[in-house]
Amino acid sequence: MVTYLDNNATTRTDPDVLAAMLPYLSELYGNPSSMHSFGGQVGAAIETAREQVASLLGAEPTEIIFNSCGSEGNNTAIHAALAAQPEKRHIITTAVEHPAILAVCKHLEKRGYQVTYLSVNSRGELDLMELEAAMTGGTALVTTMYANNETGVIFPVEQIGAIAQSYGATYHVDAVQAVGKVPINLATSPIDLLTLSGHKLHAPKGIGALYVRKGFRFRPFLLGGHQERGRRAGTHNVPGIVGLGKAAELAQIHLAHVQREAELRDMLEHGILTTIPDTVVNGGGAPRLPNTTNIGFKYIEGEAILFMLNREGICASSGSACTSGSLDPSHVLTAMGLPYTILHGSIRFSLSRYTTEAEIRQVLTVMPEIVERLRALSPFNNDQVEWLQERDLAVAT
Numbered sequence: 001m002v003t004y005l006d007n008n009a010t011t012r013t014d015p016d017v018l019a020a021m022l023p024y025l026s027e028l029y030g031n032p033s034s035m036h037s038f039g040g041q042v043g044a045a046i047e048t049a050r051e052q053v054a055s056l057l058g059a060e061p062t063e064i065i066f067n068s069c070g071s072e073g074n075n076t077a078i079h080a081a082l083a084a085q086p087e088k089r090h091i092i093t094t095a096v097e098h099p100a101i102l103a104v105c106k107h108l109e110k111r112g113y114q115v116t117y118l119s120v121n122s123r124g125e126l127d128l129m130e131l132e133a134a135m136t137g138g139t140a141l142v143t144t145m146y147a148n149n150e151t152g153v154i155f156p157v158e159q160i161g162a163i164a165q166s167y168g169a170t171y172h173v174d175a176v177q178a179v180g181k182v183p184i185n186l187a188t189s190p191i192d193l194l195t196l197s198g199h200k201l202h203a204p205k206g207i208g209a210l211y212v213r214k215g216f217r218f219r220p221f222l223l224g225g226h227q228e229r230g231r232r233a234g235t236h237n238v239p240g241i242v243g244l245g246k247a248a249e250l251a252q253i254h255l256a257h258v259q260r261e262a263e264l265r266d267m268l269e270h271g272i273l274t275t276i277p278d279t280v281v282n283g284g285g286a287p288r289l290p291n292t293t294n295i296g297f298k299y300i301e302g303e304a305i306l307f308m309l310n311r312e313g314i315c316a317s318s319g320s321a322c323t324s325g326s327l328d329p330s331h332v333l334t335a336m337g338l339p340y341t342i343l344h345g346s347i348r349f350s351l352s353r354y355t356t357e358a359e360i361r362q363v364l365t366v367m368p369e370i371v372e373r374l375r376a377l378s379p380f381n382n383d384q385v386e387w388l389q390e391r392d393l394a395v396a397t
């Protein structure tokens, strides 16, 4: 068994979710769009799932569109917001978004759109004055994450939405990391569009949903059949949808106990910071998700720590799974203006409701020795540490 502390990359499918899905992978294989009642009974299960997801978000079932993943939700939301106000050609986003937002924005810049990338401070927080200053009558869309996948830092979405609304811009929130970890009530919020992804909340991979506020002039992204009331073509992923519904129901129950995850996360942070010198929690001073910690270990490479942890059966990450194939430092930590040694020596632990105290103790037992060994081996000998400290100072100013 592994000690799995990479839940922001993906989560284990809850056994109850799997059990709810199984009939739809076997005997209940009908197509919900068919005229016969064999397919129709499957349609009823989809509507139950829609209610379950809506309930977790404080939304109405008709405001939920099922799709394939968070990336699809983000692409669709940007497309829909621009189509709703085609005369407006300006988008505001942040420098720390997931690639499923940033890559779309880069693409749109090539197509003539103007994109503003809001900066963050060293704690990963936005400056709402910078947002206000960037807003114009030509701003079609403000799109920000709810919580950052690498640091867990939470953005003030209600305030951002109020500003967007006052300029007549659509507000989209990438809530892939937030749903199931913090309470969300869309009934009373200025959010127009919101993305979620099943595999981050104990449903399987390949299922997601987009919330579209009632009355929003929505244009579909995938064209074809009339599924999802003409808003997303493609035969329904019935088992995935049923699983997402069950996962949403369980997440709602779990939200009441999420404090336990925060306590284990704090225990991990505190243990590392007090036993290992030259360590820092990235985004530590900001409001954060209860399950995430991103810790910088100065003078060593994050990848080397991950390698050593892996040999102990411990799964962590150096950032988002999408970009971890590259050795470039994280764009999120870079945007926070962190010094060179932290940029290269940071790793993320992300917990879930399955995380146990014994697992946290295991990490706390092995970590000091791993860091000590790597620092002893580090090409940054003491002279270079001094050189790096100078470089950090130069970068920080």
Ligand SMILES: Cc1ncc(COP(=O)(O)O)c(C=O)c1O
Binding pocket: 008, 009, 068, 069, 070, 071, 072, 074, 098, 100, 145, 147, 148, 149, 174, 176, 177, 197, 198, 199, 208, 320, 321
């Ligand atoms: C903040 C954020 N947005 C979007 C995504 C993409 O979700 P999916 O993997 O379902 O496409 C992720 C997943 O890593 C994420 O963390």
Ligand code: FES
Binding pocket: 009, 098, 320, 321, 322, 323
């Ligand atoms: S989709 Fe986000 S890390 Fe891969």
